[in-house]
Amino acid sequence: MEAVPVDRMAEKVSTPFYCYSAAAIRGRIGLCQSAFEAIGATIHYAVKANSNLAVLGLMAEAGLGADIVSEGELVRALQAGIEPRTIIFSGVGKRRAELLAALDAGIFQFNLESLPELEQLADLCRTRGCTANVSIRVNPEVDAATHRHITTGVKGSKFGIPIEQMASALNLIAASDGLQLHGLAVHIGSQIVEPEPYRRACRRLRRWVFDMRAQGHAINHLDLGGGFGIDYGDGRCLDYRAVAAVMEQELGDLAVQIAVEPGRSLVAEAGLLVSEVVYRKEVEPVPFLILDAGMNDLLRPALYQATHQLVTLKEPDGVPEICHVVGPVCESSDTFLRQVSLPQIAAGERVALLHAGAYGAVMASGYNSRDIIPEVMVSGDHYTLVRRAVSYRDLMAYELPE
Numbered sequence: 001m002e003a004v005p006v007d008r009m010a011e012k013v014s015t016p017f018y019c020y021s022a023a024a025i026r027g028r029i030g031l032c033q034s035a036f037e038a039i040g041a042t043i044h045y046a047v048k049a050n051s052n053l054a055v056l057g058l059m060a061e062a063g064l065g066a067d068i069v070s071e072g073e074l075v076r077a078l079q080a081g082i083e084p085r086t087i088i089f090s091g092v093g094k095r096r097a098e099l100l101a102a103l104d105a106g107i108f109q110f111n112l113e114s115l116p117e118l119e120q121l122a123d124l125c126r127t128r129g130c131t132a133n134v135s136i137r138v139n140p141e142v143d144a145a146t147h148r149h150i151t152t153g154v155k156g157s158k159f160g161i162p163i164e165q166m167a168s169a170l171n172l173i174a175a176s177d178g179l180q181l182h183g184l185a186v187h188i189g190s191q192i193v194e195p196e197p198y199r200r201a202c203r204r205l206r207r208w209v210f211d212m213r214a215q216g217h218a219i220n221h222l223d224l225g226g227g228f229g230i231d232y233g234d235g236r237c238l239d240y241r242a243v244a245a246v247m248e249q250e251l252g253d254l255a256v257q258i259a260v261e262p263g264r265s266l267v268a269e270a271g272l273l274v275s276e277v278v279y280r281k282e283v284e285p286v287p288f289l290i291l292d293a294g295m296n297d298l299l300r301p302a303l304y305q306a307t308h309q310l311v312t313l314k315e316p317d318g319v320p321e322i323c324h325v326v327g328p329v330c331e332s333s334d335t336f337l338r339q340v341s342l343p344q345i346a347a348g349e350r351v352a353l354l355h356a357g358a359y360g361a362v363m364a365s366g367y368n369s370r371d372i373i374p375e376v377m378v379s380g381d382h383y384t385l386v387r388r389a390v391s392y393r394d395l396m397a398y399e400l401p402e
């Protein structure tokens, strides 16, 4: 990883652990900025993808804004040095205290996802005598054809305000003293590998902008969300420039400020999950490699049948074999790879699961009373432990036996 041998880190940090390359993250940020800043769009990193303060520090250093979904993410973003005036607050269940914390911080925009949430924020602004910039997150009813667990913009989804309720939302905003209408927001899903769903979403937004302006509403901001897919090994991914071109073609003449909220595409490829083979279990017809990393560390394969490719840390030798790669957790779904062809790997050898920088560490749990594993950031020829392990003992210390 950059100039640091992963094996050398593994000797010090002990497996399993997550490891990120600062240069790789900076490289992705650069690509994202050159594509979107060229069309005048602002970039708000979706903190949920990887909220480690060191990762957020890289976003702050590059001047990116943030897309947050909780008070915890707000506090992390602020602590990392992200400017409050670049923060967008998304999410369907923002509690009153969370809205208040974001109001106090002076964030850029609240994306409203329901009429009751809108009323809650209007009430808070009234009692505090302050104002808030709001965009209506609309459900655009665009099917982005991704995994059903991560598609968000289809009819009947819990996200966004249904189109039928948009007029009520606009009236409520117009009638409130505290809410300033910015514009509209959509997020059509995640790991989208073609620009076409974005084109469909842009066309809907375009129509709504005309309709709303005709009714006298000032629409100056459009937030297109995130969702830009990366190549997990099948060669399919989305080029930032392709999406930016679609946005420019479909919305360029509307005189609106465009915002995007990429998460995965900025960090996924920069991360490894480093693990050791605990046992080889010879079972006919397919042997198992049992890792010391499990579904509690990297949930994506179990939850979405996602594939994370595996590489060995030493030079492969011998003929490849077909095997299953599993974790130690007591669930059949704790399987990383099924029937995969790999070089012969013995117990005690180290391996790395690729593309683990997004939705990896952030989705970890202590299931089976396992540790929450540490995270390491590599930069050039040095590395830093950027989160120590949260051990089962640490977690036990919070319990209150009678």
Ligand code: LLP
Residues within 6 Å of the ligand: 046, 049, 067, 090, 091, 150, 187, 189, 190, 191, 225, 226, 227, 228, 261, 262, 263, 264, 265, 300, 304, 358, 359
């Ligand atoms: N904006 C909003 C409102 C979102 O809900 C999300 C992701 C993003 C931006 C960032 O999307 P990205 O660029 O990362 O695709 N845990 C799943 C992904 C869940 C995505 C949730 N929302 C996974 O591991 O695939």
